[in-house]
Structures are given as structure tokens and as C-alpha cells.
Amino acid sequence: MITFFYHIGKYFLFMGKVLKKPQKANIFIKDLFFEIEKLGINSIIIVFIISIFMGAVITLQTAYNLEMPLIPLYVVGLGTRDSMFLEFSSTIIALILSGKVGANIASEIGTMKIREQIEALDMMGVRSESHLVLPKIIAAIFSFPLLTLFSMFVGIWGGYLAVYFTGAIPIDNYIYGTHYYFIPFYITYSLIKMVVFAIIISTIPAYQAYYISGGALEIGVASTKAVVYSSILILFFNVVLTQILLS
Amino acid sequence: MIEVKNISKSFEENHVLKNISLTFKRGETNMIIGQSGSGKTVLLKSILGIHTIDKGQIIYGDEVYSEMNNKNKQKIREQIGMVFQGGALFDSSTVFENVMFPLQMFSSFTKTEMEKQAHFCLERVNLENSDHLYPGEVSGGMQKRIAIARAIALNPKYLFFDEPNSGLDPKTSIVIDNLIKDLTVEFNTVTVINTHDMNSVVEIGDNIAFIYEGENWWTGDSKEILKADNKELNEFVFATKLMRSIKK
Numbered sequence: 198m199i200t201f202f203y204h205i206g207k208y209f210l211f212m213g214k215v216l217k218k219p220q221k222a223n224i225f226i227k228d229l230f231f232e233i234e235k236l237g238i239n240s241i242i243i244v245f246i247i248s249i250f251m252g253a254v255i256t257l258q259t260a261y262n263l264e265m266p267l268i269p270l271y272v273v274g275l276g277t278r279d280s281m282f283l284e285f286s287s288t289i290i291a292l293i294l295s296g297k298v299g300a301n302i303a304s305e306i307g308t309m310k311i312r313e314q315i316e317a318l319d320m321m322g323v324r325s326e327s328h329l330v331l332p333k334i335i336a337a338i339f340s341f342p343l344l345t346l347f348s349m350f351v352g353i354w355g356g357y358l359a360v361y362f363t364g365a366i367p368i369d370n371y372i373y374g375t376h377y378y379f380i381p382f383y384i385t386y387s388l389i390k391m392v393v394f395a396i397i398i399s400t401i402p403a404y405q406a407y408y409i410s411g412g413a414l415e416i417g418v419a420s421t422k423a424v425v426y427s428s429i430l431i432l433f434f435n436v437v438l439t440q441i442l443l444s
Numbered sequence: 445m446i447e448v449k450n451i452s453k454s455f456e457e458n459h460v461l462k463n464i465s466l467t468f469k470r471g472e473t474n475m476i477i478g479q480s481g482s483g484k485t486v487l488l489k490s491i492l493g494i495h496t497i498d499k500g501q502i503i504y505g506d507e508v509y510s511e512m513n514n515k516n517k518q519k520i521r522e523q524i525g526m527v528f529q530g531g532a533l534f535d536s537s538t539v540f541e542n543v544m545f546p547l548q549m550f551s552s553f554t555k556t557e558m559e560k561q562a563h564f565c566l567e568r569v570n571l572e573n574s575d576h577l578y579p580g581e582v583s584g585g586m587q588k589r590i591a592i593a594r595a596i597a598l599n600p601k602y603l604f605f606d607e608p609n610s611g612l613d614p615k616t617s618i619v620i621d622n623l624i625k626d627l628t629v630e631f632n633t634v635t636v637i638n639t640h641d642m643n644s645v646v647e648i649g650d651n652i653a654f655i656y657e658g659e660n661w662w663t664g665d666s667k668e669i670l671k672a673d674n675k676e677l678n679e680f681v682f683a684t685k686l687m688r689s690i691k692k
Contacts, residue, residue, distance in 0.1 A: 219550055223504045223548075231690040312532060312535075313528040313530060313532040314535075316494060316532065316533060317532035319521075320492060320494070320521060320524060321522070321526075321549065321550070322518045322549075322550065323549055336596035344580075418530050
């Protein structure tokens with residue numbers, strides 16, 4: 198328990214150093230665009246693949262489980278849309294990104310740490326925490342919600358394609374369902390969650406890696422811890438934010 | 445000049461540095477030598493401010509560095525060039541970008557001036573045609589020279605080297621040693637080298653401090669070290685057959 202609170206305190210001290218004004222605006226902007234490409238643009242393909250298949254699967258499972266004739270068929274489209282909007286495109290995509298991006302951040306910073314590159318930055322007078330981590334946080338906050346919107350769009354199209362190719366329900370019913378009783382706040386809710394998850398995904402791995410010592414083995418351990426802790430925190434904050442935003 | 449006055453440093457119960465006092469002179473190569481685990485890296489990192497010392501003072505010029513706040517320390521750090529054991533080059537940046545980095549961060553030069561200075565530094569270490577390469581694409585000796593080029597980019601007053609010859613063949617080591625010596629004179633820097641390479645010590649050591657079990661055991665120059673009457677120092681210096689044959 199003491200270790201837990203020790204890390205909480207250390208994490209917030211670390212964040213205090215991370216959230217300092219960048220020393221050189223032009224270098225920060227250059228790093229920011231680099232990180233947007235690395236964390237956001239390079240994740241588009243994985244988000245596309247997962248979203249299209251998940252959209253298709255949700256649609257087919259709902260369609261094949263609708264046995265009661267009293268339930269209208271457009272519920273399939275409605276269910277796919279709400280599943281994507283409420284949970285999949287934020288929480289599940291965040292869990293996937295915590296694996297892909299989180300491990301990447303932990304291994305990058307961990308390698309810099311054990312190769313003395315972080316000490317080199319400190320020695321030059323560069324505030325290494327802010328220099329290395331702040332562009333990642335801003336890039337994640339900017340690009341992950343866009344990935345969420347992209348996932349919503351692709352997921353619904355995945356469902357459409359599943360219905361089109363299998364004929365599980367009439368295509369008009371699916372399209373009607375995706376438009377039925379649309380609540381715009383669901384998108385806002387999902388984006389708010391993703392912003393919080395973006396902060397978790399970009400800072401927990403950075404914290405885990407920043408304080409490692411040793412060699413390649415420790416980088417592996419830090420990467421694993423980063424993904425596990427990020428995933429747990431994503432699930433925890435998913436519950437907290439759902440209660441706050443939807444209650 | 446850098447003065448180290450009675451510094452001590454412990455990690456929990458492990459007393460690594462015990463009341464060490466040293467003076468490093470400008471325009472000379474000052475060497476810290478000792479066995480692995482003797483505390484010389486901790487000493488170097490304490491002088492640099494990477495480790496916080498428990499007791500004593502570290503003085504750069506006439507400013508007490510060890511008692512400064514972070515803002516003032518930052519100003520001193522901008523006058524320090526450091527070459528780490530592995531080079532500590534940024535893997536995702538080219539050779540040229542590595543040398544440009546401190547200039548972009550801390551100089552008030554225009555882009556053209558920065559590029560001119562970066563080219564000058566790379567030429568100074570004989571790497572004028574390696575701009576576009578990445579650190580992973582060059583040899584260990586070249587990596588050390590790139591690290592030296594980066595360290596001198598801001599015309600530092602103080603130059604630090606941690607094991608500059610580790611992992612290098614004897615011929616390349618001599619190239620690095622001569623480069624360090626030349627730069628020390630040319631830039632009139634206070635140069636501090638942490639090494640256990642006896643060849644370097646004999647070649648370029650103006651002032652040598654031998655650290656033994658965390659204490660400053662012996663100080664002298666490259667001529668005195670071969671004649672010193674100190675058991676622990678002699679065991680370290682003449683550990684190899686080559687050095688013993690030179691003594692004979």
C-alpha cells in the first residue's frame with residue numbers, strides 16, 4: 198500500500214515536470230507533428246481493421262440472436278451504432294492503443310534512459326521530462342479522439358458490409374436502425390472518455406520507463422507494466438466517467 | 445577551474461564517495477582513474493550535478509554549483525559539454541541533427557549560423573561527410589567523435605568524458621585521446637576524463653586523481669604515476685603485463 202501511494206506521488210511529481218512550458222517552441226512543434234504521425238496516423242490501419250470487423254461481428258451477433266418477432270429488425274443497426282459509439286470506439290480502441298502505443302512509448306523512453314540519452318539531455322540543460330513526454334501527451338489528446346470518430350464511422354460501415362454480404366437482415370432496416378433515435382451526446386461522451394484515456398496511455402508508459410535502471414530486461418518489464426497499468430486505469434476510469442457523464 | 449571540496453555521497457548504507465577534494469585546471473586534461481566500482485562514475489556524475497551530494501561543495505569558477513537552485517544550475521549546464529560512455533546519441537536523428545540539437549535549443553544563432561557551426565564541429569572531428577547517416581550506421585569510434593562534436597557545439601567552458609575509449613581499438617583510442625587533448629587546448633576548457641585506460645592516462649593525463657574505495661588515494665601527473673610509491677595505485681596501473689614490462 199505504501200508503494201502504491203509512493204508511485205502516485207512520484208507520478209504527480211513527474212507530471213509536474215512534464216507539464217512545463219516547452220523551452221523552444223519550434224522544436225516542440227516539430228516534435229508534436231512527429232508524435233502525431235507516430236501515435237495517431239500510424240495507428241489508423243489497426244483501428245480500421247479492428248473497427249470494421251467488430252462492427253460486422255456486433256451486427257451479425259445481434260441479428261442472429263434476435264429471435265423474438267416482436268423486436269423490430271432495425272434494432273440490429275441501432276445496437277451496432279450504440280455499441281460502437283458508447284463503448285467500442287473509445288474504451289476498446291483505447292485498450293488496443295495502450296498495447297500498441299503504450300508499449301512503443303515505454304520502449305522508446307526506456308531505451309533512451311539506459312543508453313544515457315536522457316542524462317545527456319539533462320546535462321545539456323534540457324528539461325527532459327517535458328521535452329520527451331509533453332509532445333506525446335498533446336499528440337495523443339489531439340489524435341486519439343479523431344481515431345475514435347474514425348472507428349465509429351468504420352464500425353458502422355463494417356456492420357453495413359456484413360448485412361450486405363450475408364443478408365442477415367434487410368439492408369434498409371440496418372440503415373434505419375443506425376439513424377434511429379440518435380443521441381449526439383453519445384459522441385461527446387465517447388470523445389471525453391478518449392481524451393482521459395489518451396492522457397493515461399501517453400503518461401503511464403512514460404512514467405514507467407523514465408525511472409527504470411538496468412538493461413534490456415528492465416525495458417521489457419517496464420513495457421509490460423505500462424500496458425497492464427494503463428489497461429486497468431482505462432477500465433477504472435471508464436466506469437467513473439460513465440457514472441459521471443451518463444447518470 | 446572546477447573545485448571539489450570535501451564531497452561525500454552515499455546510496456542508503458553504501459558510502460560511495462568519502463570526503464573527496466580535487467581541483468581541475470583550465471586548459472589541461474584532468475583524469476579520474478580507478479577500478480570499476482571505486483566510485484569514479486559517481487564522482488563524475490556528482491560533479492555534473494546528476495547526483496546530489498550529501499556533503500561538501502562543487503565550485504565552477506567562483507560559483508558554488510552544488511548549492512545553486514535549478515535555474516542557475518541550468519546556466520552552468522549550458523556551458524558544459526559531456527561525452528557519455530556510449531555516446532548517448534539520439535538514435536532517431538541523423539549525425540548532423542545530433543550536432544544541431546544543442547544549437548537549436550540554446551543558441552541565439554540564425555539557421556545558417558547554426559548549420560555553419562555544426563559543420564565546423566563535424567569537420568573538427570574529421571566527420572565532414574557523415575551528416576546524413578544515423579548513429580546506428582556508424583562505427584563506435586565515429587559515434588564517440590559525433591558525441592564530441594555535439595559536446596563542443598556550444599563552445600563549452602567545461603568538457604566531461606566518461607570512459608571515452610571504452611569499446612574502441614587501441615588505434616582509434618589514440619585518435620580520440622589526441623582529439624580530446626587538442627580540443628582542451630584549442631577551446632581552453634576545463635576537461636575532466638573518467639577512465640581506466642592506462643594508455644590514455646600516460647598519453648594525455650596532465651593531472652590525475654586515483655580514486656580507491658571512494659577516497660582520493662593519490663594525485664599527480666602522467667610522469668609521476670609511473671614512479672609513484674603507492675601499493676594500491678601500482679596494483680591498478682601495473683595490472684597488465686604490458687604496463688609491467690614498461691616499468692621494467
